[in-house]
Amino acid sequence: MAIVKNAVYMKEVELPFCPGCGHSQILPQLDKAMAKLNLDPRKTVLVTDIGCVGLSDQYFNVNAFHGLHGRSITYACGLKMANPELTVIVLMGDGGLGIGGTHFINAARRNIDITVIIFNNFNFGMTGGEHSVTTPFGGKTATTYLGNIEYPLDACSLVQAVNGGFAARTTIFDRNLADIIAEAIAFKGFSVVDVWEYCTAYYVPRNELNKDKMMKLLETYGFKTGIVHKVERKEFIESYREVYLNQPSKQTKQVSLETEFENNLTQKTGIIIAGAAGQKVKSSATVFGSSAILSGLYATQKDDYPITIMTGHSVSEIILDKKEINYTGIESPDYLIIIAPEGLAKVKRIIQNMNETSTIMIDDNLVSLLPETRAKIEIFPFRKTANTIDRFSITILSLATFLARTNLFPIEALKKAVMLTQKKAIAEVNLKAIDAGVRLVEEGTYVK
Amino acid sequence: MIEFLDGNEAIVKGAIDAGCKFFAGYPITPATPILLGMMQELPKVGGFAIQAEDEIASIGFCIGASMAGKKVMTATSGPGISLYSENIGLAIMGETPLVIVDVQRQGPATGSATKDGQGDIQFIRWSTSGGYPIIAISPTTVEECYTFTIYAFNLAEIFRTPVFLVSSKELSMTRQRIDWSKVEKPEIIDRKYLPENASEYKPYYFENIDDVPLFSPFGGKHIVRYTTSTHDEYGNLLTMPEKIQIMMEHLDKKISEEKIKKYFPHIVRFDKQDDAETLVISYGITARGAIEAVELARSQGLKVSHLIINLLWPVPESEIKKAIEGIKTIIFPEMNNGQYVLEIERIVDKSKVKIVRINQMDTRLINPRKILDEILKNNEG
Numbered sequence: 139m140a141i142v143k144n145a146v147y148m149k150e151v152e153l154p155f156c157p158g159c160g161h162s163q164i165l166p167q168l169d170k171a172m173a174k175l176n177l178d179p180r181k182t183v184l185v186t187d188i189g190c191v192g193l194s195d196q197y198f199n200v201n202a203f204h205g206l207h208g209r210s211i212t213y214a215c216g217l218k219m220a221n222p223e224l225t226v227i228v229l230m231g232d233g234g235l236g237i238g239g240t241h242f243i244n245a246a247r248r249n250i251d252i253t254v255i256i257f258n259n260f261n262f263g264m265t266g267g268e269h270s271v272t273t274p275f276g277g278k279t280a281t282t283y284l285g286n287i288e289y290p291l292d293a294c295s296l297v298q299a300v301n302g303g304f305a306a307r308t309t310i311f312d313r314n315l316a317d318i319i320a321e322a323i324a325f326k327g328f329s330v331v332d333v334w335e336y337c338t339a340y341y342v343p344r345n346e347l348n349k350d351k352m353m354k355l356l357e358t359y360g361f362k363t364g365i366v367h368k369v370e371r372k373e374f375i376e377s378y379r380e381v382y383l384n385q386p387s388k389q390t391k392q393v394s395l396e397t398e399f400e401n402n403l404t405q406k407t408g409i410i411i412a413g414a415a416g417q418k419v420k421s422s423a424t425v426f427g428s429s430a431i432l433s434g435l436y437a438t439q440k441d442d443y444p445i446t447i448m449t450g451h452s453v454s455e456i457i458l459d460k461k462e463i464n465y466t467g468i469e470s471p472d473y474l475i476i477i478a479p480e481g482l483a484k485v486k487r488i489i490q491n492m493n494e495t496s497t498i499m500i501d502d503n504l505v506s507l508l509p510e511t512r513a514k515i516e517i518f519p520f521r522k523t524a525n526t527i528d529r530f531s532i533t534i535l536s537l538a539t540f541l542a543r544t545n546l547f548p549i550e551a552l553k554k555a556v557m558l559t560q561k562k563a564i565a566e567v568n569l570k571a572i573d574a575g576v577r578l579v580e581e582g583t584y585v586k
Numbered sequence: 587m588i589e590f591l592d593g594n595e596a597i598v599k600g601a602i603d604a605g606c607k608f609f610a611g612y613p614i615t616p617a618t619p620i621l622l623g624m625m626q627e628l629p630k631v632g633g634f635a636i637q638a639e640d641e642i643a644s645i646g647f648c649i650g651a652s653m654a655g656k657k658v659m660t661a662t663s664g665p666g667i668s669l670y671s672e673n674i675g676l677a678i679m680g681e682t683p684l685v686i687v688d689v690q691r692q693g694p695a696t697g698s699a700t701k702d703g704q705g706d707i708q709f710i711r712w713s714t715s716g717g718y719p720i721i722a723i724s725p726t727t728v729e730e731c732y733t734f735t736i737y738a739f740n741l742a743e744i745f746r747t748p749v750f751l752v753s754s755k756e757l758s759m760t761r762q763r764i765d766w767s768k769v770e771k772p773e774i775i776d777r778k779y780l781p782e783n784a785s786e787y788k789p790y791y792f793e794n795i796d797d798v799p800l801f802s803p804f805g806g807k808h809i810v811r812y813t814t815s816t817h818d819e820y821g822n823l824l825t826m827p828e829k830i831q832i833m834m835e836h837l838d839k840k841i842s843e844e845k846i847k848k849y850f851p852h853i854v855r856f857d858k859q860d861d862a863e864t865l866v867i868s869y870g871i872t873a874r875g876a877i878e879a880v881e882l883a884r885s886q887g888l889k890v891s892h893l894i895i896n897l898l899w900p901v902p903e904s905e906i907k908k909a910i911e912g913i914k915t916i917i918f919p920e921m922n923n924g925q926y927v928l929e930i931e932r933i934v935d936k937s938k939v940k941i942v943r944i945n946q947m948d949t950r951l952i953n954p955r956k957i958l959d960e961i962l963k964n965n966e967g
């Protein structure tokens with residue numbers, strides 16, 4: 139029955155919908171709107187959702203993207219972000235609006251330039267007339283056979299709530315449907331047209347729905363018609379271009395860690411530094427690893443810290459070797475540096491398992507917390523000394539002490555790594571801390 | 587250039603060098619640094635990066651952008667793959683080039699969110715309905731995180747399919763010395779386009795059943811149809827059983843070990859020792875401990891071969907069969923409950939070869955000593 143005549147983009151073939159189905163009335167209006175805007179078929183994409191409406195795209199001579207249920211808006215956004223020249227129109231039902239609600243809200247919130255046309259017939263047609271997010275209260279559907287006990291969603295108000303660009307509501311009885319669709323498509327930003335229509339197979343007969351009743355529903359819920367909401371604000375992709383694509387190019391320092399220094403390493407060596415959040419454990423360990431590489435060594439580093447990064451332990455594991463490091467686990471470190479009680483608590487079991495050949499270097503305030511161990515213990519006033527410079531510098535200071543004690547590679551390498559990888563102000567503090575760390579060894583301010 | 591980088595940083599570099607122009611992701615440990623890295627790097631090369639509202643939108647954005655002609659990537663961890671699931675099916679059905687990085691962590695659900703595991707290995711193969719194949723490659727070092735990312739893009743482009751780059755927390759978040767002068771940079775391969783002057787475009791046309799259809803982007807010179815449904819060469823819904831069978835066989839046959847080998851020369855790394863009767867098989871971060879275990883065993887005079895599997899899916903069966911010639915014992919360490927070993931058990935004659943599983947799910951890397959112990963135990967007498 140429903141063959142569209144004089145269509146511009148539509149094929150003159152019979153549409154597949156049930157007799158009286160609103161879809162057959164909306165699509166020719168979409169065709170008219172597209173014709174009014176003179177859209178280039180090659181630059182136009184109809185993205186269709188699942189449901190009877192999902193059959194629509196094949197009747198148009200434009201690009202078509204038929205994806206998963208509820209996700210049509212995501213493909214539309216992807217297409218648009220990849221190629222902003224495209225005119226992207228999503229055709230979905232009230233079912234798609236429900237399952238894809240978050241995509242609808244977020245596309246509106248971003249104000250990305252796509253158009254969504256909701257074929258809103260208050261139930262799922264394709265699967266047998268189940269209720270949807272727009273089924274009126276009391277509405278009879280396959281899954282609300284005694285009447286719907288949920289309230290319907292107002293898609294236009296949703297757009298308004300997130301300050302999206304454009305929202306209109308019409309019914310299939312409105313004569314200006316094509317004009318409103320055209321205005322929505324032409325709008326620069328997110329736009330939606332919520333079109334109320336008939337599912338003659340299910341919702342209409344079950345609820346004796348007619349034009350009067352539909353008008354009454356609009357009134358009951360206070361759902362406005364016509365252009366309900368329109369704001370001019372920057373479109374998402376334009377914002378991205380302005381803020382991100384045009385950002386001033388920063389000169390990022392390209393640093394190569396070429397071998398410059400000698401080293402005295404004799405075997406694969408595992409080092410753990412156990413500190414707390416706020417002590418720059420991770421970044422200092424990276425500087426230390428870089429300095430080992432400057433000394434011709436291979437190094438690995440991994441970090442352990444709680445999800446709540448500004449509190450609790452911060453532990454870094456470093457492995458040094460003269461050759462490629464394959465296995466990066468440390469069951470029992472050769473050296474353990476402890477600078478905070480949080481870190482100590484985290485490595486307690488490791489401490490208990492350390493043997494005579496390994497060494498613990500610990501802050502003098504923490505000694506009383508140490509569990510039983512066979513490791514050698516060296517005590518240093520790390521915290522006290524760091525506090526005279528900057529309390530954040532305790533990690534790099536203790537690593538300098540470690541290096542001065544072990545002489546695995548020169549202190550100069552550590553200083554070089556600081557200068558290569560850190561900003562000037564921070565580097566200056568760290569260089570001071572390194573000197574102070576070395577002095578702790580030179581002055582013999584430690585207890586064995 | 588010598589740097590101190592982790593796997594996630596190398597993956598970002600690889601993606602940029604491969605020509606990736608679109609990334610969408612959602613924060614999840616331990617894959618978040620890839621999202622952050624792409625947000626930093628893509629604008630510099632005129633690309634688009636976005637944090638989506640959820641994982642479903644992440645992969646949906648990527649599929650849309652890919653079909654508009656961009657090279658695309660997304661990155662997540664196991665729970666995110668769960669949310670990608672349905673769209674992975676769409677990408678298979680619609681023949682969409684797409685790189686998915688899975689930085690694995692331990693356990694189901696939230697599991698040990700910040701700790702390592704290899705429990706997604708079977709999941710990524712069977713992550714969507716229908717059971718059709720994907721490609722999955724698995725780096726073992728930071729260098730390979732870079733190189734294999736480029737290969738992942740090449741394979742996605744050539745085969746028009748989702749390609750998983752399978753990492754894990756320890757690989758992605760452990761820094762390592764990397765000497766760029768020694769790192770392989772594969773040739774970049776793009777998808778095959780229909781010539782712009784071609785008069786007609788059949789988006790899903792193939793001549794031989796294992797051919798990959800030519801691509802034409804949305805917004806290009808031709809009208810394009812993309813569909814989630816079983817379809818004919820025009821992208822229209824198919825209902826004829828004979829034609830449906832052909833289309834499904836096409837999706838199954840277009841991906842094979844033989845074909846992938848041509849574009850990805852590292853499907854396995856076989857360290858063969860003559861006359862060895864013991865073979866260690868490993869992949870991913872676990873391979874690193876296995877390398878040390880094999881070195882230790884050899885230093886004790888034992889004969890052991892080692893097969894590292896870099897192409898996880900499809901299973902490189904012919905390479906595995908070659909490696910097990912003359913082998914009496916296979917030792918297979920995995921940081922899961924014994925997943926890829928199932929493929930080995932499927933391939934070998936279990937009446938002739940003993941298979942020893944080492945399955946560690948305590949979030950720690952498998953110690954080489956543990957693997958060595960099994961090698962020793964199985965070489966007694």
Ligand code: SF4
Pocket residue numbers: 154155156158159160161190259263264336337338339340
């Ligand atoms: S089931 Fe309802 S929505 Fe679907 S074609 Fe029939 S009337 Fe239209």
